[in-house]
Amino acid sequence: MRRDQQTGLSVHGAHGVYGVRGMSDTQASTAIAQTVQRALAAHADRPGALLPILHAIQHELGWVPREVVPAVATALNLSRAEIAGVISFYHDFRSEPPGRTLVKLCRAEACQAMGADALAAHVKARLGIDFHQTRADGAVTLEPVYCLGNCACAPAVTINGRMYGRVDTAGFDRLVGGSES
Amino acid sequence: MSVTIYVPRDASARSVGADEVAVALAEQAARRGVELRIIRNGSRGMLWLEPLIEVVTAAGRIAYGPVSVADVPSLFDAGLGDGAAHPLCHGPTEQIPYFAKQQRLTFARVGVIDPVSLVDYEAHEGLRGLRAALACSPAEIVQAVLDSGLRGRGGAAFPTGIKWKTVLDTPATQKYVVCNADEGDSGTFSDRMVMEGDPFVLIEGMIIAGLAVGATQGYIYLRSEYPDAAAVLDEAIAVAQQAGVLGPDVLGSGRRFDLEVRIGAGSYVCGEETALLESLEGKRGIVRYRPPMPAVAGLWGKPTAVNNVVTLASVPIILDRGAAHYRNWGAGRSHGTLAFQLAGNLARGGLVERAFGVTLRELLYDYGGGSATGRPLRAVQVGGPLGAFVPASDFDLPLDYEAFIAKGAIVGHGGIVAFDDTVDMAKMARYAMEFCAIESCGKCTPCRIGATRGVEVIDRLLAGDRPRLQLAVLRDLCDTMENASLCALGGMTPYPVKSALEHFPGDFGITDAATTTSPGPGRP
Numbered sequence: 052m053r054r055d056q057q058t059g060l061s062v063h064g065a066h067g068v069y070g071v072r073g074m075s076d077t078q079a080s081t082a083i084a085q086t087v088q089r090a091l092a093a094h095a096d097r098p099g100a101l102l103p104i105l106h107a108i109q110h111e112l113g114w115v116p117r118e119v120v121p122a123v124a125t126a127l128n129l130s131r132a133e134i135a136g137v138i139s140f141y142h143d144f145r146s147e148p149p150g151r152t153l154v155k156l157c158r159a160e161a162c163q164a165m166g167a168d169a170l171a172a173h174v175k176a177r178l179g180i181d182f183h184q185t186r187a188d189g190a191v192t193l194e195p196v197y198c199l200g201n202c203a204c205a206p207a208v209t210i211n212g213r214m215y216g217r218v219d220t221a222g223f224d225r226l227v228g229g230s231e232s
Numbered sequence: 233m234s235v236t237i238y239v240p241r242d243a244s245a246r247s248v249g250a251d252e253v254a255v256a257l258a259e260q261a262a263r264r265g266v267e268l269r270i271i272r273n274g275s276r277g278m279l280w281l282e283p284l285i286e287v288v289t290a291a292g293r294i295a296y297g298p299v300s301v302a303d304v305p306s307l308f309d310a311g312l313g314d315g316a317a318h319p320l321c322h323g324p325t326e327q328i329p330y331f332a333k334q335q336r337l338t339f340a341r342v343g344v345i346d347p348v349s350l351v352d353y354e355a356h357e358g359l360r361g362l363r364a365a366l367a368c369s370p371a372e373i374v375q376a377v378l379d380s381g382l383r384g385r386g387g388a389a390f391p392t393g394i395k396w397k398t399v400l401d402t403p404a405t406q407k408y409v410v411c412n413a414d415e416g417d418s419g420t421f422s423d424r425m426v427m428e429g430d431p432f433v434l435i436e437g438m439i440i441a442g443l444a445v446g447a448t449q450g451y452i453y454l455r456s457e458y459p460d461a462a463a464v465l466d467e468a469i470a471v472a473q474q475a476g477v478l479g480p481d482v483l484g485s486g487r488r489f490d491l492e493v494r495i496g497a498g499s500y501v502c503g504e505e506t507a508l509l510e511s512l513e514g515k516r517g518i519v520r521y522r523p524p525m526p527a528v529a530g531l532w533g534k535p536t537a538v539n540n541v542v543t544l545a546s547v548p549i550i551l552d553r554g555a556a557h558y559r560n561w562g563a564g565r566s567h568g569t570l571a572f573q574l575a576g577n578l579a580r581g582g583l584v585e586r587a588f589g590v591t592l593r594e595l596l597y598d599y600g601g602g603s604a605t606g607r608p609l610r611a612v613q614v615g616g617p618l619g620a621f622v623p624a625s626d627f628d629l630p631l632d633y634e635a636f637i638a639k640g641a642i643v644g645h646g647g648i649v650a651f652d653d654t655v656d657m658a659k660m661a662r663y664a665m666e667f668c669a670i671e672s673c674g675k676c677t678p679c680r681i682g683a684t685r686g687v688e689v690i691d692r693l694l695a696g697d698r699p700r701l702q703l704a705v706l707r708d709l710c711d712t713m714e715n716a717s718l719c720a721l722g723g724m725t726p727y728p729v730k731s732a733l734e735h736f737p738g739d740f741g742i743t744d745a746a747t748t749t750s751p752g753p754g755r756p
Contacts, residue, residue: 098532099494101514106456106495127514140516141497143456159418159667160613160660161649164576165604197500197667199457200421202649203279203574203581204244212459216247 080118086111087119091126100127101137105144113153114145150185150192152227154178155209158195161202166219170206171195173220177227191227234267235313236288240343242275242428243460244421249300250283256304257285264308274429276343277583278330286325289315295325330580330599335561337569338546339422339585342429348467350475353432359477361548365440366485368551370400373444377547379555381567386412386503386540387615387644388720389566389633392547395537398527399445402535407447409438410512410531410538413454413461414496414503417616419647422571423541425583427454427461430545431468432477435491437544439482440551442489445537450491453508456498465493500671504719505538507673518673519719540645542571563589566632566643574600576649577609593627596650607652611735613660615644617667618724620731621657640731642724657736661729662690668725679722682713686729690740699742706733 074082090107094100104123109115115138124131138144156171175181178191185192201207204216210226218226239254240246254270261268276295278284284297294315296307303320310318322328336342345352353359365373378393399407411434415423426434438450454462469491472478480488499517501507506520509531530536546568550558559567566588572595574581579601586595596602596609603609611621614631620641622629629635636643651660665686672679686709693702710726717723733740 099512099514102494102497102511106497133515137514137516141499143496143498160617160663161419161575163660163663164649164651164655196457196498197671198416198418198420199243200415200424201244201247202419202421202576202647203578203583204248204282205576205581207247214243214247216244 083112083116083118084122087122091123095126101129101134102141105138109144112148114148117146147185148189150189152191153194153209153211154191154227155194155196155199156182157197157199157201157205157207159198159202161198162206165205167206170208170218170220170223174223177224234269235261236269236271237312238271238273238286238288238293240275240283241272241347241460241464242282242343243424243458244279245275245282245284246460248282248298252301253283253285253299253304256301260304260308266308266313271346273345274342274347275425275583276325276331277339277425277585278328278580279582280578280580281322284325287312287315291315292324292326295322295328296320297322330582330584333598334585335569335587336585337549337558337561338433338542339426339430339571339583340549341433342425345430347429347431347464348471350432350471350477353430357552358432358548359436359483361551362436362439362477362483364551365443366483366487368443370444370446373440373551374400376550376555377444380550380558381555381562381565382543382546382550382558383566383633384540385542385546385570385645387417387618387642389643392539392543395527395539396441396444398525399447399535399537402528404535406449406532406534407445408531408534408536409441409445409447409450410505410509410526410536411438411450411452411544412503412505412508412538412540413452413458414508415458415541415645416455416500416503417618417645417647419575419613419649420573420616420645421575422573422583422646424458424461425571426541426545427458428464431465432472433545433548434465434541435468435472435478437547438491439478439489440547441537441539441544443482443487445535447537448488448490450489451512451531452491452493453496453502453512454493455496455502462493462495469493499673500667501673501719501721504721507719508538509536516673518675519721521718542645561587563587563630563632564634566634570631570643570646572631573645573647574650575647576612577603577605577652578650579604588632589630591628591630592622592648595631595648596627600650603650603652605652605654607654609650610653610655611651611657613649613651613728614647615642616647617664618642618720618727619644619647620727621660621735622731623735640727642727657732657739658690658694658741659739661732661740662687662694664725664728664732665690668721672721676716676718676722678713678716679718679725682709682717682722683725685709686713686725690729693740693742696741699740703733703742 090104094103120134124134182195199207201216208218281297283299286293310316341356374396382392383389502511502517507517511517526536571585668683674680689706713722714726
């Protein structure tokens, strides 16, 4: 188990957003193939392996490229349609690479009661994108999330997997700083 | 001089700076030559005070909060190590009224112990329920849970003992215990707090469930939005395996129980138990037809006990102290305690474990301190996105499963989201339909199509387009969804919609007369 040196806490999958940017197409597709092989080697023999495999792929790449479908289908003896169906069913699995910074904003009731709608309007204006969009320069992706379990410290936001509570508009601006540019 | 300070590792506390405070405390202590031991505990549940740190003194644990990094030097100046006075000091933690007035059974250790220390767990009555269970036959364990009156804390309130008896009585070569940790309802975080603050109690409860029903494998299906809970559970499971609590020979009994955490993928409907099982099997989270019930044919077609986190975490104390001890708490047919979660627009949000029968007013005002904004509270939503809105005129309603059902509402998971008088209830009703449309698994028509039509008809109503007709259509649609949906997502989305309409017709731009008399045929 990996531990954060400063806080002494174990570090779990932070749903990394380390894509394959900066690589050539060939390098990228080799990297993707290696990722798939690692995920299959680690999980393919487990019962109900598909979600763990897809999580492992997304954890490494930040998204689940379409081209992983055939290899996963073959390994699990499922049809490609079944794999694609699972990827599209779950909100977590991304079929496009995310921006370098991934912002998730809670839209659920407890956060709404503390001004999440106004915060959402501010965040969209500040980032220049709507929910489910990645800015053209690849700097930032904005996604809605429906409850982070931080309902007594609302509104809640995650930035690259790290959660923040009691976030107002000024607080959001401080958190993103220059990271979205 | 040596000082011990507790700094929560709870995700809520971390979201408001607990990690940074822990680092600042360590730095400041080093600078002053103070020998400091930091223990990362769960949260005490007084979330408005987070980060709430506790200093161990001869007079007990002294609370300070909410502490920011900037406060740390002045805390040391004041004599933090001796529990000295400071503007952020609240005195002994367990004497803070919010905490002192609670009845903590399931959450007895949460915030008290180091969550991943099995030694600490055992020193606080941990594993006593499991040891008692190992001396019982499966039927005796099931009977104890039946006798305790424990009902599913995930929302459906089905008697846990009856579910377990069905699994026990269904012969099979393999059975499973599945913990539903897909706590997706807004306003609920008690599952998260148990998993992050006292994971061993969940592990112990699952092993007891396994002994009761004859299952040797357990799965915790955990929502992906809870990475901190995943980290704590993984760590605790590894410790439990190492100590022989989990594995082939549970506490030297010769009985086997293995446990694994599986992470969901952001689907709300996977909190529905059959969709959850599909997801565990690696498929789309599509709701199954019932019967067969999961207790008869669940995971991979095998008999499966599917229980919520708090339900399973309530089992050890029942086995330890006896069914009667647990049963004697509560009101009517709602036995025991519920961990209420005060969320949304409240001055003092947090977790309050109380016996059933406490009123909304006590929770919202005595504990919650009224709204955070200082404006009057107008409505609360109890039991998540599928729960009804309760207007201020009904705040004297006791929290009891049957009392709520009689009002067309639900207690559900005990999550309470408060709204002040600026809330637009028509917008909330529209949101309920929109959320259902986003999260519908798509298997049944009333939910898949109905939710989308629901958004459209509310939009037309709010636009003033033939309001009486829209109202009739909306009521008809709610009726169809409620009675013809396959699961609670479609079946209960009408609850918030209908309660908003009933109690706040003005927000929909309609007169009282229009809401009470539905137009007959040919009277749009």
